[in-house]
Amino acid sequence: xxxxxxxxxYGSGGRASQRLIADLFFKHFDNPLLSAMNDAAILDLQGPxxxxxxxxxxxxxxxxxxxxxxxAVHGTVNDVAxxxxxxxxxxxxxxxxxxxxxxxxxxxxxxxxLAAREAGVLIVTGDTKVVPRGCVDKVFINxxxxxxxxxxxxxxxxxxxxxxxxLVSGTMGDHGLTILSHREGLSFAxxxxxxxxxxxxxxxxxxxxxxxxxVLRDPTRGGLATTLNEIAGQSGTVFKVREADxxxxxxxxxxxxxxxLDPLYLANEGKLICIVPQEKAEKALEVIRSLQYGGDxxxxxxxxxxxxxxxxAGQVVMETPLGGHRLLxxxxxxxxPRIC
Amino acid sequence: xxxxxxxxxYGSGGRASQRLIADLFFKHFDNPLLSAMNDAAILDLQGPxxxxxxxxxxxxxxxxxxxxxxxAVHGTVNDVAxxxxxxxxxxxxxxxxxxxxxxxxxxxxxxxxLAAREAGVLIVTGDTKVVPRGCVDKVFINxxxxxxxxxxxxxxxxxxxxxxxxLVSGTMGDHGLTILSHREGLSFAxxxxxxxxxxxxxxxxxxxxxxxxxVLRDPTRGGLATTLNEIAGQSGTVFKVREADxxxxxxxxxxxxxxxLDPLYLANEGKLICIVPQEKAEKALEVIRSLQYGGDxxxxxxxxxxxxxxxxAGQVVMETPLGGHRLLxxxxxxxxPRIC
Numbered sequence: 001x002x003x004x005x006x007x008x009x010y011g012s013g014g015r016a017s018q019r020l021i022a023d024l025f026f027k028h029f030d031n032p033l034l035s036a037m038n039d040a041a042i043l044d045l046q047g048p049x050x051x052x053x054x055x056x057x058x059x060x061x062x063x064x065x066x067x068x069x070x071x072a073v074h075g076t077v078n079d080v081a082x083x084x085x086x087x088x089x090x091x092x093x094x095x096x097x098x099x100x101x102x103x104x105x106x107x108x109x110x111x112x113x114l115a116a117r118e119a120g121v122l123i124v125t126g127d128t129k130v131v132p133r134g135c136v137d138k139v140f141i142n143x144x145x146x147x148x149x150x151x152x153x154x155x156x157x158x159x160x161x162x163x164x165x166x167l168v169s170g171t172m173g174d175h176g177l178t179i180l181s182h183r184e185g186l187s188f189a190x191x192x193x194x195x196x197x198x199x200x201x202x203x204x205x206x207x208x209x210x211x212x213x214x215v216l217r218d219p220t221r222g223g224l225a226t227t228l229n230e231i232a233g234q235s236g237t238v239f240k241v242r243e244a245d246x247x248x249x250x251x252x253x254x255x256x257x258x259x260x261l262d263p264l265y266l267a268n269e270g271k272l273i274c275i276v277p278q279e280k281a282e283k284a285l286e287v288i289r290s291l292q293y294g295g296d297x298x299x300x301x302x303x304x305x306x307x308x309x310x311x312x313a314g315q316v317v318m319e320t321p322l323g324g325h326r327l328l329x330x331x332x333x334x335x336x337p338r339i340c
Numbered sequence: 341x342x343x344x345x346x347x348x349x350y351g352s353g354g355r356a357s358q359r360l361i362a363d364l365f366f367k368h369f370d371n372p373l374l375s376a377m378n379d380a381a382i383l384d385l386q387g388p389x390x391x392x393x394x395x396x397x398x399x400x401x402x403x404x405x406x407x408x409x410x411x412a413v414h415g416t417v418n419d420v421a422x423x424x425x426x427x428x429x430x431x432x433x434x435x436x437x438x439x440x441x442x443x444x445x446x447x448x449x450x451x452x453x454l455a456a457r458e459a460g461v462l463i464v465t466g467d468t469k470v471v472p473r474g475c476v477d478k479v480f481i482n483x484x485x486x487x488x489x490x491x492x493x494x495x496x497x498x499x500x501x502x503x504x505x506x507l508v509s510g511t512m513g514d515h516g517l518t519i520l521s522h523r524e525g526l527s528f529a530x531x532x533x534x535x536x537x538x539x540x541x542x543x544x545x546x547x548x549x550x551x552x553x554x555v556l557r558d559p560t561r562g563g564l565a566t567t568l569n570e571i572a573g574q575s576g577t578v579f580k581v582r583e584a585d586x587x588x589x590x591x592x593x594x595x596x597x598x599x600x601l602d603p604l605y606l607a608n609e610g611k612l613i614c615i616v617p618q619e620k621a622e623k624a625l626e627v628i629r630s631l632q633y634g635g636d637x638x639x640x641x642x643x644x645x646x647x648x649x650x651x652x653a654g655q656v657v658m659e660t661p662l663g664g665h666r667l668l669x670x671x672x673x674x675x676x677p678r679i680c
Contacts, residue, residue, distance in 0.1 A: 221353025
């Protein structure tokens with residue numbers, strides 16, 4: 001690199017920008033589509049295409065289990081995958097603060113390159129804006145992903161049917177608690193790490209080995225509780241889950257109890273909710289558990305009809321370990337800003 | 341809306357986020373793909389696909405001729421179109437500062453909706469992050485666009501051939517000078533306005549009525565001079581342009597002269613450079629001039645071979661009105677931060 005901190009020049013569109021692109025982005029994102037350096041990349045996509053976007057503003061930039069770079073790849077790859085799709089291409093837009101350390105930027109870009117390779121996607125087009133000091137807090141990243149939908153029909157929020165079974169691919173709350181505790185410098189943070197991970201491979205296996213899947217959704221901001229409410233609302237059904245069956249790490253339970261947080265409202269970045277017809281549930285569980293990021297998968301509940309059910313359409317009922325029932329509401333306010 | 345200023349809640353992923361989406365985004369971006377509310381949108385795309393991304397950080401948010409919302413649509417639509425493509429879908433990622441006026445946000449979203457309709461694209465998927473006060477300057481927007489490539493072969497920077505003719509679709513420097521003078525509160529600003537406009541229709545007409553086009557590129561950051569240098573570099577040729585033939589408004593010339601700026605280095609947001617074989621040049625000029633955003637189009641120069649030419653491969657030579665020649669270099673530093 002030609003400077004140790006980022007200058008406004010690097011976002012000018014001129015020669016300094018070109019050096020940044022050549023020295024940093026081509027090095028870590030190397031692929032022929034990106035290096036053609038046209039205004040847009042030319043993609044090869046077959047059949048119906050899924051597209052999703054997310055901006056990442058996480059604070060701190062680096063945390064146990066990941067950083068803003070890997071998170072920006074995983075988060076968008078996972079959103080595309082949840083359509084029953086194989087993510088193929090990402091765009092990447094950086095908004096950088098003048099004076100940012102180049103070494104820090106290169107660590108982030110390196111992490112993005114590695115995460116993209118693991119997830120099997122190419123970063124094919126990008127944009128870098130450098131704004132004056134104080135106009136942005138260090139680094140914000142937008143990624144937008146496209147992929148080929150391999151499931152037919154594609155899973156969708158309105159396809160949850162009464163009788164379907166609800167699975168989660170692992171423990172809840174790891175990412176959210178990690179960010180919060182790391183930000184606050186809390187000492188119990190040593191035991192926990194973000195679950196940030198790519199789920200494209202898991203989705204591919206589910207589609208090919210389980211077949212018809214009603215819903216796939218990753219419980220990110222708002223956590224499991226909010227995401228279940230969204231899906232129940234979209235499908236006009238009632239969800240019933242058993243608290244005792246929802247996997248939560250002991251360290252996360254303890255941390256949440258210390259801070260007065262509920263792990264079911266905390267963000268996850270490497271977990272999915274999978275809703276399948278009852279006869280497919282055991283197979284889906286077996287497939288997910290066989291994979292690197294699915295060892296703690298569990299069946300947590302069922303989809304019920306709103307007619308004659310224990311609650312109104314769009315509601316989520318949770319059975320407590322003592323056998324009582326309570327409504328699990330959607331997140332109302334903000335638990336944690338800048339969680340992703 | 342339920343609050344007059346933006347709260348952190350609105351970016352939480354919970355109920356407050358959903359209200360923002362329903363009240364604001366669905367209202368102005370209304371289309372069935374967006375309102376399905378899944379993690380990703382399902383797109384219908386045929387053939388090779390072009391993808392491009394840009395983040396918009398322009399300051400001020402509103403300026404004569406446009407605002408950050410219309411600019412965020414035009415800029416990305418135009419980048420996709422420059423691949424000889426018909427832009428079809430946009431994603432939209434907002435990063436918003438806590439405390440932002442809701443009325444201001446709605447003005448921006450309204451403007452995006454109108455710009456998308458004029459450009460013929462659907463905003464199909466989005467993301468909203470709200471960050472604490474001071475972590476971002478009011479509003480940043482990322483848009484990522486995809487479209488179907490209708491030109492075969494697609495125009496590309498490395499396809500400029502000796503003998504080709506260089507056209508521009510209108511006057512240079514309007515956007516850049518507008519932003520700077522408006523920001524500084526300069527009085528001559530009353531006469532000028534940004535040229536921000538969608539060029540998708542112009543590209544479609546060029547592809548269908550002119551046929552083989554060597555290069556299309558929009559001279560945004562870094563201006564005409566920088567963009568011509570990029571293309572000359574990619575194609576290993578020499579470009580020769582005539583200063584007297586490059587259209588620049590009198591008011592822009594005067595404003596630039598007052599501020600010591602060169603209009604050939606100022607950003608444009610509704611103009612394209614079109615490079616075509618010599619025998620197609622008159623037809624291309626006629627097509628562009630017949631359109632709403634092309635009335636001031638002009639032929640400004642030619643592509644020369646680097647062998648035996650007046651300069652080295654990748655260089656741009658400008659003939660001055662007095663018949664002299666000088667090298668038109670790429671922008672080195674930063675003329676204007678936050679120009680787009």
